[in-house]
Each structure stands twice: as C-alpha cells, then as structure tokens.
Amino acid sequence: MIVVIAGPTASGKSFFACEFAEKHNGIIINADSVQVYKDLEILSSRPPEEALKKVPHKLYGFLEAHDTCSAGLWRSRVLKEIQECYHQKKLPVIVGGTGLYLKILIEGLSPIPSVDENIRKLARARAQNEGSEILYNELSELDPIIAMRLKPGDCQRIVRAWEVVKSTGIPLSEWQRKSSISLAEREKVFTNILLLPQREELLLRADKRLENMLKNGVLKEVATLLEKNIEKNATIYKAIGLREFAAYLKGEISLDEAVAKAKISTHQYIKKQYTWFKNQFQADIILG
Numbered sequence: 337m338i339v340v341i342a343g344p345t346a347s348g349k350s351f352f353a354c355e356f357a358e359k360h361n362g363i364i365i366n367a368d369s370v371q372v373y374k375d376l377e378i379l380s381s382r383p384p385e386e387a388l389k390k391v392p393h394k395l396y397g398f399l400e401a402h403d404t405c406s407a408g409l410w411r412s413r414v415l416k417e418i419q420e421c422y423h424q425k426k427l428p429v430i431v432g433g434t435g436l437y438l439k440i441l442i443e444g445l446s447p448i449p450s451v452d453e454n455i456r457k458l459a460r461a462r463a464q465n466e467g468s469e470i471l472y473n474e475l476s477e478l479d480p481i482i483a484m485r486l487k488p489g490d491c492q493r494i495v496r497a498w499e500v501v502k503s504t505g506i507p508l509s510e511w512q513r514k515s516s517i518s519l520a521e522r523e524k525v526f527t528n529i530l531l532l533p534q535r536e537e538l539l540l541r542a543d544k545r546l547e548n549m550l551k552n553g554v555l556k557e558v559a560t561l562l563e564k565n566i567e568k569n570a571t572i573y574k575a576i577g578l579r580e581f582a583a584y585l586k587g588e589i590s591l592d593e594a595v596a597k598a599k600i601s602t603h604q605y606i607k608k609q610y611t612w613f614k615n616q617f618q619a620d621i622i623l624g
Contacts (some may be wrong), residue, residue, distance in 0.1 A: 343531035344609035346541035352388040353431040366395040370575045420446025451503040459499040479507035530619035
C-alpha cells in the first residue's frame with residue numbers, strides 16, 4: 337500500500353502526515369516541488385525538527401538552488417524511496433500539494449525520451465537572449481496543440497516543449513498522447529487522503545504562516561540565496577514569496593508591498609490548488 341496525503345497550501349498536511357506515519361509505521365516522502373530545495377527551509381515551510389525526529393522524512397532539501405527538479409526526476413526518486421520503504425517493511429506516505437507530481441505518480445508518466453544536451457543548452461540560451469515569445473511563436477508551428485495550452489511568457493514549459501520536438505522530431509503533445517502503464521494500474525496500491533478545509537480558512541492560515549516566516553528569518557534566507565546569483569528563470573524561483581522578498585531586498589519595493597504581493601500570489605495559488613484537488617484528485621478520504 338502507498339498512502340497519499342494531499343491538499344492545498346496551509347491545509348495542515350505536514351502535521352497530519354507526521355501523526356499518521358508515526359501511528360502506522362510509515363516513512364514520509366515529499367511531493368512538494370519547493371520543499372525539495374535545500375535553501376528554502378523557511379519559505380517552503382519544511383517540516384520542523386521535531387517532526388523529523390519522530391518520523392523519517394525523504395526527498396526534503398536534497399537539491400541545490402541552481403538544480404532543476406522536473407516531474408520526471410521527482411518520480412524516479414520517489415519510486416526508489418517507495419521500494420526502500422517496502423524493503424524496510426515501512427508504509428510509504430507521500431505528502432504534498434504539487435498536483436503534477438501526484439498525477440504522474442498515480443497515473444503514470446508519458447514515455448518521453450531524454451533530450452539532446454546540445455539542444456537543451458540552445459533552447460535555454462535562446463530563451464534568455466531572445467525571450468520566450470520567439471520560441472513560443474516557433475512552437476505554435478511545431479506543436480500547436482501544446483502552444484494553445486501555454487502563454488507566451490510561460491518560459492520553462494515553452495523551452496521544454498521546443499527542445500522535445502527539436503530533439504525527437506515528435507511534438508510533446510504526441511508524446512503525452514501515447515499511453516503509459518501507470519503504477520496504479522499495475523499494483524492498485526494507492527489510498528488517497530485529501531485535506532480540504534474551507535478555502536477562506538486556508539487563506540487566513542496562509543497569511544498567518546507568511547507573517548511567521550518573517551519572524552523566523554525568511555528575509556535572511558532569501559538574502560543568502562540571492563548571494564548565489566541563481567539565474568532568474570531557475571525552477572527555484574517558482575517558490576511563492578521568493579521574487580517578492582527578493583524585490584524588497586534589492587530596494588525595488590517596500591516590505592509592506594512585498595508582503596502584500598506574496599499574500600496575493602499565495603491566495604491565487606490556493607484557489608488554483610483548491611479547484612484542482614476538487615476536480616482532478618480521486619480521494620478515498622476527504623477531511624475538512
């Protein structure tokens with residue numbers, strides 16, 4: 337059996353998962369795309385030290401800031417961790433709110449081959465030097481189905497789709513259409529628990545958590561990250577609050593503006609998550 341504990345930001349997943357895993361001889365495995373980064377312990381609300389002492393936690397803070405964590409990389413790592421749990425006769429408890437991660441784990445991943453490294457470097461260089469809109473226009477001709485799903489400013493996804501079709505000669509949309517055998521179909525082992533409090537409550541919790549981050553030193557954490565001069569299109573910059581606090585530290589906006597913008601971004605993300613979990617996540621148990 338694999339237990340998945342999912343839900344939007346601030347739904348209480350980490351605390352619930354720790355109690356659950358401790359009771360059921362489990363090991364917690366991260367399914368949050370920001371908590372994989374070593375440098376964002378506070379901003380990503382990584383589980384506290386007390387929780388780490390109670391129950392083993394895997395795939396937290398294992399990547400450097402400049403690393404890219406694709407869904408495929410995460411899936412390969414999580415499958416290894418699940419097998420290790422079985423070997424230790426422990427219950428794998430997958431915890432997180434990144435819908436794409438949960439989707440590819442439960443439903444499977446399309447068999448997209450590796451991309452030629454030279455083409456990957458070319459795609460990134462062109463995106464940085466020419467802008468993502470140029471690649472987007474080309475992608476509209478190469479893979480119009482994928483292009484219709486994206487916006488011209490969605491740089492990372494545009495680069496990915498462009499490099500796939502250039503490297504393989506087959507559009508990403510075609511690769512995604514190809515059937516893949518999912519882990520769920522092979523083993524029928526998932527029990528999905530969804531934590532879904534009222535959305536208004538989530539927004540209040542998220543605001544309070546952001547205020548606690550400031551008290552706990554999130555600005556120092558962001559300042560330390562900025563010293564590493566990470567590229568602005570790096571995956572780590574998807575972390576909500578990072579760009580806002582970075583702008584404050586650079587003197588571009590006031591702290592009040594940074595906090596207000598971070599709260600707005602968090603609220604928007606929660607609303608998006610809420611809709612996704614209600615419509616696309618097949619929960620066996622829903623807890624308010």
